[in-house]
Amino acid sequence: MLEQALTTDLCSDMIATLLKRPRWTIQRIARVINRPAEYVQRVQSRRQSFQMSDVEALAKACKMKSYRLVFDSLRREKFARETRGLYDLGLREVERQEEFERVLRRKPTKKRRASTKAA
Numbered sequence: 001m002l003e004q005a006l007t008t009d010l011c012s013d014m015i016a017t018l019l020k021r022p023r024w025t026i027q028r029i030a031r032v033i034n035r036p037a038e039y040v041q042r043v044q045s046r047r048q049s050f051q052m053s054d055v056e057a058l059a060k061a062c063k064m065k066s067y068r069l070v071f072d073s074l075r076r077e078k079f080a081r082e083t084r085g086l087y088d089l090g091l092r093e094v095e096r097q098e099e100f101e102r103v104l105r106r107k108p109t110k111k112r113r114a115s116t117k118a119a
Helices: 008-019 026-033 037-044 052-061 066-073 081-105
Strands: none
Touching: 008 026, 008 037, 008 052, 008 066, 026 037, 026 052, 052 066, 066 081
C-alpha cells in the first residue's frame, strides 16, 4: 500500500523534510540508501521516485517507522479544504497507534516484596 503512495511529489517532499533535520544532507541521504547523490537529486527534482527499500532505510536511520516518515512528508496545505479533515483524522490515528506501541513497550513496574522478619 505504501508503495503506491510513493509519487515523485511525495518523494521530493520527503527529501525536503529530511533536509530540514539537523545534519541531513543530500550526501547523507545517498549514503543511507546506498545510492549515488545524483539519484537523490533526480528524486528531489521530481524526475524519479524512491523505492520502498529506500524509504525503509531512511526511516530506520531516522529511528522511525516508514509510514510515519511518509506521513510526515505529506503537507496539509496541499490538500483541498474538503480533505484536510481526513488528513487530521489520519494524523490522530497515527499518533494513537504510536501511543499504543509506547504503552506496550513500557516495562511493568516492580512490586515491592513484603518485608520478612528473621526467625
